[in-house]
Amino acid sequence: MVVVLILALAWLVLFPWASWTIGKPKGRSTQGLLLGLFFGLIGMVVVWALPPTTTAIANDNHQRSRAQSRNSTSAQAATGDESEEQRIRRFYRDGVIDEAAYVDRMKRLRESS
Secondary structure: OHHHHHHHHHHHHHHHHHHHHHHHHHOOHHHHHHHHHHHOHHHHHHHHHOOOOHHHHHHHHHHHHHHHHHHHHHHHHHHOOOOHHHHHHHHHHOOOOOHHHHHHHHHHHHHHO
């Protein structure tokens, strides 16, 4: 009886959770949850073998390019190669200043040039 209860718990909780976890970075969290629930260990293997969705690939590429952009602008700022305009844009992009401050600073920068 205890063994059946443990197996039922694993089937209803562990397999869907593990499959959901495997499918989430691939953009297939719902499919992972359902495959894990209905097919157990086999569903986990199927989710693992599924390719990522095009949306997940695009999001990953976008995050990677933002990280590279952030690193390159941080390196420019550290070496002093960054212009005042680039610095203001970086502050706006990173959320340091809001849109009104961005517009005001860019306007003052253009007036001073």
